[in-house]
Amino acid sequence: MSLKRHPMNTFLNPATAAALSRALLTWFAASRRDLPWRGDYDPYQVFVSEIMLQQTQMDRVVPFFNRFLARFPDVHSLAQAPEEAVLKAWEGLGYYLRARNLRQAARLVAEDHAGVFPADPEGLAALPGVGPYTAGAVASIAYNRPVPAVDANVERTLARVLDLDAPVKSPRTRALIRQAVLALMPTSPEQGAPRDLTQALMELGALVCLPRNPRCADCPLASWCRALAAGTVALRPLPAPPKEVVRINMATGVLAHAGRLYIQKRRDNDVWPGLWEFPGGVMEKGETAEEALRREYLEETETPVVPVSPITTVKYSYTKYRVTMYGFYCRAEDGNSVRPKLNEATAGAFVRPEELTDYAFPAGHRRLIAFMLDDPRLKTVLAGGARPESG
Numbered sequence: 386m387s388l389k390r391h392p393m394n395t396f397l398n399p400a401t402a403a404a405l406s407r408a409l410l411t412w413f414a415a416s417r418r419d420l421p422w423r424g425d426y427d428p429y430q431v432f433v434s435e436i437m438l439q440q441t442q443m444d445r446v447v448p449f450f451n452r453f454l455a456r457f458p459d460v461h462s463l464a465q466a467p468e469e470a471v472l473k474a475w476e477g478l479g480y481y482l483r484a485r486n487l488r489q490a491a492r493l494v495a496e497d498h499a500g501v502f503p504a505d506p507e508g509l510a511a512l513p514g515v516g517p518y519t520a521g522a523v524a525s526i527a528y529n530r531p532v533p534a535v536d537a538n539v540e541r542t543l544a545r546v547l548d549l550d551a552p553v554k555s556p557r558t559r560a561l562i563r564q565a566v567l568a569l570m571p572t573s574p575e576q577g578a579p580r581d582l583t584q585a586l587m588e589l590g591a592l593v594c595l596p597r598n599p600r601c602a603d604c605p606l607a608s609w610c611r612a613l614a615a616g617t618v619a620l621r622p623l624p625a626p627p628k629e630v631v632r633i634n635m636a637t638g639v640l641a642h643a644g645r646l647y648i649q650k651r652r653d654n655d656v657w658p659g660l661w662e663f664p665g666g667v668m669e670k671g672e673t674a675e676e677a678l679r680r681e682y683l684e685e686t687e688t689p690v691v692p693v694s695p696i697t698t699v700k701y702s703y704t705k706y707r708v709t710m711y712g713f714y715c716r717a718e719d720g721n722s723v724r725p726k727l728n729e730a731t732a733g734a735f736v737r738p739e740e741l742t743d744y745a746f747p748a749g750h751r752r753l754i755a756f757m758l759d760d761p762r763l764k765t766v767l768a769g770g771a772r773p774e775s776g
C-alpha cells in the first residue's frame with residue numbers, strides 16, 4: 386500500500402473519521418487507566434505529568450508524580466522552592482534538565498501569568514522545556530482543546546491504521562498523522578471531548594497497538610486498520626533510513642614532562658570549542674598510530690615527541706562519527722627544550738594528574754583521563770625529565 390494509492394481524504398472521509406472516533410472514545414471510556422492527573426485535569430498536574438513522561442515510562446512516573454505533588458502541590462509552591470529541593474524531589478527520574486526547566490516554567494507562570502498555565506499551544510511552547518508535543522498534550526488534556534499531540538504511541542497506531550509506507554519521522558508522514566488526528570477530533574460535546582480523543586489514541590498505542598505483537602484481536606480500530614488488512618502490521622511504522630556512519634581512528638599523545646602532563650585548549654571554531662584536550666588527530670591512510678601521533682603533535686605544537694607506551698584505546702561517538710582513539714604516553718625528543726606552540730589551540734598548560742579533573746574535556750579524553758588516574762604506570766611515566774618552560 387502506498388500513500389499515493391490511499392490518500393488521506395479517501396481514507397478519512399467524514400463518515401469514516403466519525404466512526405473511528407466513536408470507536409476510540411467508547412474503548413477509552415471502558416479501558417482508560419486510572420492515572421492521578423486524570424481527576425479534574427488540573428493544568429499544573431497535567432503539565433508536571435507531561436514533563437515527567439518526556440523521557441520516563443508511565444509506570445515509573447506515577448509514584449514519582451504522587452511524591453512530587455505531595456511536596457509541591459501547586460504551581461506557587463514549586464515556583465518558590467529552591468532549585469536544590471526540586472532536584473532532590475526529582476532524584477531517581479534522571480534527565481535533571483527537565484526538573485530545572487519545570488521549576489523555571491512554574492516561576493514564569495506564577496510571575497507572568499498569575500499562576501495560570503497558558504491554554505494555547507503557542508503560549509505553552511514559550512515555557513522552558515516545552516516542545517510542540519508537550520504544548521499540544523497540555524492544551525488538549527488540561528484545557529480540552531482540539532489540538533493534535535502526536536507521541537510515539539500515536540505515530541505507531543496511525544501509521545498502521547493508515548498503512549503509511551513512508552518513514553514515520555518524515556515531514557510528509559508527520560503532516561499526514563497530524564491531519565488524521567485532527568480529522569478524528571470530536572467537533573461537538575455530543576460527539577465527545579477532545580481531551581478524551583487525545584488520550585484514547587495515546588492509550589491505545591500504549592496498551593493495544595504495541596510496538597511488537599500488537600493485540601489486534603482486542604483493537605477497537607481493527608475493522609478500519611489498513612495494515613491489518615494488508616498483512617503489513619509488522620512493517621509499520623517504517624523506521625527512518627539508517628544514518629550515515631563515519632568511522633575514524635585517532636592518535637592522541639599525553640606528553641609527560643617533569644611530573645606534569647601537557648594539555649591544550651581547543652579553538653572556538655573547532656568541534657567542542659573551549660574544551661581542553663591532549664594534542665593528536667586523525668590517522669591518515671597507511672599510517673600507524675605512532676606515526677600519526679608524531680606527525681600531529683609536530684603540526685599542532687612544533688614539539689617532536691616519542692611515543693613511550695600505549696595507554697589504552699577509547700571508543701566513543703559524536704554525531705555521525707564512531708571514533709577509535711589510541712592514547713599514548715610520550716616524552717619530548719629534546720627533554721631540555723619543551724615549549725609547545727599553540728598552532729591549533731588558544732592556551733596550553735602543564736598540569737599535575739590530579740588537576741586534570743578541574744578542566745573540561747570532551748568525553749573521549751575524559752575516559753582516557755579516568756583510565757590514566759588508575760594506571761600504576763603513570764608514576765613511572767611522570768618520573769623523568771626537566772621542568773617544563775612556559776609555552
Ligand code: SF4
Nearest residue numbers: 594599601604607610
Ligand atoms: S488492528 Fe492491530 S495494528 Fe491496527 S491499530 Fe489495532 S492493534 Fe494496531
